[in-house]
Amino acid sequence: MKSGRAGDLYALVCAVVCGFGNILLKLGLVDISTELFNFYFFVFAFLISLTMLFSRRSRKDIIHTRAWVFGLIALLSVLFSLGIYTFFWALRLIEPATVSFLSRFEVIITIVLAYVVLKERLHSAEILGGVIAVAGVLVLKFKTTLIISEAATLMILSSFFFGTAEILVKKFIHQLGIVRFVFYRNLFAIGLFYLLLRMQGQQMYLPPMKTLILAAAAALMLPILGRATFMKALKHINISRAALITQAIPLFTAFFALVVLRSLPTLIEWFGGGLIIAGVVIVKLSERILTNRKGRLTGVR
Numbered sequence: 001m002k003s004g005r006a007g008d009l010y011a012l013v014c015a016v017v018c019g020f021g022n023i024l025l026k027l028g029l030v031d032i033s034t035e036l037f038n039f040y041f042f043v044f045a046f047l048i049s050l051t052m053l054f055s056r057r058s059r060k061d062i063i064h065t066r067a068w069v070f071g072l073i074a075l076l077s078v079l080f081s082l083g084i085y086t087f088f089w090a091l092r093l094i095e096p097a098t099v100s101f102l103s104r105f106e107v108i109i110t111i112v113l114a115y116v117v118l119k120e121r122l123h124s125a126e127i128l129g130g131v132i133a134v135a136g137v138l139v140l141k142f143k144t145t146l147i148i149s150e151a152a153t154l155m156i157l158s159s160f161f162f163g164t165a166e167i168l169v170k171k172f173i174h175q176l177g178i179v180r181f182v183f184y185r186n187l188f189a190i191g192l193f194y195l196l197l198r199m200q201g202q203q204m205y206l207p208p209m210k211t212l213i214l215a216a217a218a219a220l221m222l223p224i225l226g227r228a229t230f231m232k233a234l235k236h237i238n239i240s241r242a243a244l245i246t247q248a249i250p251l252f253t254a255f256f257a258l259v260v261l262r263s264l265p266t267l268i269e270w271f272g273g274g275l276i277i278a279g280v281v282i283v284k285l286s287e288r289i290l291t292n293r294k295g296r297l298t299g300v301r
Contacts, residue, residue: 031208090155112130
């Protein structure tokens with residue numbers, strides 16, 4: 001198989017995995033509070049990340065962490081936890097495909113924050129794509145039901161939390177280290193959600209085995225397999241091409257929701273979600289065109 005086709009296949013598998021992972025989350029949130037599900041989700045994610053300790057190099061990176069890097073990871077853990085918490089809460093309220101549509105808005109938030117914080121240049125196509133995506137969010141916010149409007153607000157917050165975290169990760173990626181970051185993020189998240197449960201006076205209990213299995217499966221599918229297949233794709237194709245293919249996540253989420261949950265978004269939800277996807281695709285296509293143009297100008301192949 002040619003390298004480009006292999007990369008496309010890995011990116012497509014990533015979209016399928018994440019789409020199915022969203023359905024596992026929706027099912028897992030049925031019989032348990034959002035806070036307690038988050039707690040068990042990160043417990044399983046941390047148990048999976050413990051396998052990193054078997055690698056001598058990873059173990060060294062995890063143990064030898066500077067104090068300021070440890071503090072930065074703690075801050076990022078708060079942002080990621082808030083992003084996941086609001087995402088899960090929205091998923092609890094409405095149809096998973098609609099939540100997946102709204103999650104694409106994170107791309108636009110990240111671009112705006114990169115312009116404000118990192119002083120990265122904004123191109124006309126990116127502005128156009130951003131305007132179209134915002135229009136899609138406004139449709140879902142103001143032209144649908146009250147519950148969907150509430151979920152849209154939660155997803156705007158989620159996109160802001162994730163976008164802010166992504167900017168910090170991009171700025172300090174070399175100091176953070178992927179293995180070290182994932183390991184400590186999962187550990188911090190367990191503590192954060194345990195603290196939230198105690199503050200709310202919720203009882204800690206062992207949920208039904210079905211819920212635990214769903215939490216474990218979701219922890220494996222989304223942060224592990226989803227990330228692994230995306231990273232595999234990046235070994236064969238550039239990030240803009242991989243990001244374009246993974247914009248199909250809401251479509252796979254809708255497909256699995258129809259098969260498993262027997263539910264689909266309404267026409268107005270498809271319209272708003274379609275605008276968000278169209279805006280993000282325009283942004284990603286412009287990034288790819290600019291990257292290719294720079295490559296030709298510098299002689300890069």
